[in-house]
Amino acid sequence: MRFLNHNQIDAGKLGKAFPLIFSGVGPQGKFVRPLVHQDGLIGESTDLLIDTGCNIDGLVEEGSIKGLAVILPECVWDGGTYTNLIVAAVDHTKALGLSFLARHLVTFDFPNRTMYLKQTSSGPLVGDILMEISDSEKRAPAEYLANLKKKNLLPGLSRDDQGAVYFESYFNPGSKSANFDFRKNDDLSVYHYTVARASAAGPWKLEKAWQTGTNGLLVREYPIP
16 A cells, blocks of 8 residues: 555556545535445446445345355456456445455545556456355355366356356355355356255265256256266
């Protein structure tokens, strides 16, 4: 982090400028929530909170996505291509999070109410884990499914299938099962997976895999290898 004299910076080298809108009223009537008027990472949400306290890539309002969160293998945002993003659904806000901002050189010019983003990476920073939800305990079942897919062992999907993974149920440390959905690009079917473990310290295993159509009805239940 560096503090710059805003009268002496070359804005042309800082990337794209995003005007900051301050919304909400704080002490002495001051506006306190910095927003940018821009499309979200998924869906059509606009007026995104710049949330440096959110440790994933972004947030959307409940109902904007199916389930509690989604992993986006690839996303185009404002002309830039990004990979392996995580966006979660919450009940109160739409936001860009710290993991997304970290893919850029970020400059805040508060006197002129402007944020500059200069993309430095399409993927997460080195050391950031693709399927991080909040800690290793919670991301383990998602990583287990990703490894099955990479090895061509995930029923209904090949290692080359592209799409988005949705977290259908959130789980706490010690939980013995978790549910995920996968939606292929250009395919209206949904591929569902339940993973489970015998104990809180045990390994994750694929317990059930099935496919539903656009009407939500069962198309096929897959045998578990």
